[in-house]
Amino acid sequence: MIDDALGGALVCLIPGDLNCNGAADMNDMIIFIAVLLGMDTKASHIAASDFDADGQANGDDIQGFVDSTLMSN
Ligand SMILES: [Ca+2]
Numbered sequence: 001m002i003d004d005a006l007g008g009a010l011v012c013l014i015p016g017d018l019n020c021n022g023a024a025d026m027n028d029m030i031i032f033i034a035v036l037l038g039m040d041t042k043a044s045h046i047a048a049s050d051f052d053a054d055g056q057a058n059g060d061d062i063q064g065f066v067d068s069t070l071m072s073n
């Protein structure tokens, strides 16, 4: 159950669901690629794209995104 313990921050429960619409799909892949290219600097998108939790969204996170997307479909 999600309550206000996180300060009302939007929490995506599905790994790879960068736009928090309930599914990890092509739209999230487009966002992920834009984040990697530095074209999308939205903090929530960068945080959701950082699959290995090193504080950056970069090529090291591609495998995590692919795994998450494949597993959720
Ligand atoms: Ca999504």
Ligand SMILES: [Ca+2]
Pocket: 049, 050, 051, 052, 053, 054, 055, 056, 057, 058, 060, 061
């Ligand atoms: Ca990372």
